[in-house]
Amino acid sequence: MGKNTSRWLAGFVIHILMWTGYPAFGQERPPSPPSEVKIPKEPGWNSPAYRGWELLSIPGLIATYYDLDLDGKLDYQVIRKIIRKGTSDKTTIKQAIESARIDNLTVYVSKPIIYFTSKYPLFYCLGVDFRRNCRNIWIDVQEDGLNGNETLYTLSIPKHMVR
Numbered sequence: 001m002g003k004n005t006s007r008w009l010a011g012f013v014i015h016i017l018m019w020t021g022y023p024a025f026g027q028e029r030p031p032s033p034p035s036e037v038k039i040p041k042e043p044g045w046n047s048p049a050y051r052g053w054e055l056l057s058i059p060g061l062i063a064t065y066y067d068l069d070l071d072g073k074l075d076y077q078v079i080r081k082i083i084r085k086g087t088s089d090k091t092t093i094k095q096a097i098e099s100a101r102i103d104n105l106t107v108y109v110s111k112p113i114i115y116f117t118s119k120y121p122l123f124y125c126l127g128v129d130f131r132r133n134c135r136n137i138w139i140d141v142q143e144d145g146l147n148g149n150e151t152l153y154t155l156s157i158p159k160h161m162v163r
């Protein structure tokens with residue numbers, strides 16, 4: 001096995017560990033946050049806090065990253081489910097945005113692929129470390145935006161993991 005392959009595997013395993021709830025590399029399980037910890041509103045792509053997005057190694061999910069306090073380190077991410085995909089040779093970006101608006105979806109473009117996701121995130125994750133693990137994760141099963149029905153997501157109960 002080549003060195004690069006090992007490194008890739010290690011990265012992949014860390015991602016899996018993050019999602020299955022085992023502490024990665026001796027990291028302590030995050031303490032339950034006090035109930036007064038509020039979920040920050042997603043700043044959006046026009047905000048100076050926006051730091052990009054990526055497909056997660058768990059298929060069907062897209063993470064959007066933010067640096068809320070603008071200190072150069074990520075501290076917040078939200079994760080949306082991919083509903084469908086298109087390509088930019090068949091659909092212009094403008095058409096994609098219009099189609100997303102009609103279907104109440106959000107658009108992520110990585111030419112030539114256009115991803116249509118749920119309008120609102122499924123996961124909200126506050127306190128992102130350098131491995132992009134989260135300190136506090138909330139799940140919003142209804143995916144209806146921040147309206148109080150979000151629940152703290154316990155990493156030790158993977159059955160809540162939604163595909």
Ligand SMILES: [Ca+2]
Pocket residue numbers: 067068069070071072073074075
């Ligand atoms: Ca920060």
Ligand SMILES: [Ca+2]
Pocket residue numbers: 140142143144145146147148149150
């Ligand atoms: Ca909600």
